[in-house]
């Protein structure tokens with residue numbers, strides 16, 4: 001068993017676009033998968049209930065992408081991130097992890113031998129301001145949740161000028177909501193992993 005900590009810097013400050021030949025791939029699948037083609041998502045009790053709709057919307061974006069995969073709601077939980085061993089509770093929760101430049105993190109576990117995913121936990125960093133409505137001075141919960149659930153599918157971040165319109169683009173900025181909606185390449189990614 002092996003733990004991979006998957007984190008990223010999702011805070012857009014300045015982008016220096018270096019033209020390079022990364023147009024060759026349209027999505028960035030890492031190769032791990034859910035054997036049953038589904039993943040239960042538990043919501044931690046510290047997530048305000050007003051945010052449930054945004055999380056549901058994020059799951060629906062992937063569920064409606066025309067693959068065989070489904071996220072389903074697995075109930076409320078007090079479980080948090082499985083830092084030391086996987087607990088099979090795939091939780092979305094929040095905590096203040098400070099001014100790190102990281103808006104959210106997805107920790108996932110998989111079996112090295114088979115590539116089977118066994119846990120995926122999403123943390124929102126409450127150091128930063130969050131919005132349900134794309135408010136101009138806050139980060140959009142649904143956009144970031146959709147991106148993070150893409151990591152739960154084992155789709156990786158994309159960077160560079162060819163990827164800015166995709167949910168799996170590795171940056172967002174305040175007031176930005178476009179990552180709520182999957183780009184065709186995001187759709188192609190989940191369909192590649194879980195064909196109908």
Ligand SMILES: [Zn+2]
Nearest residue numbers: 008147157170
């Ligand atoms: Zn990411």
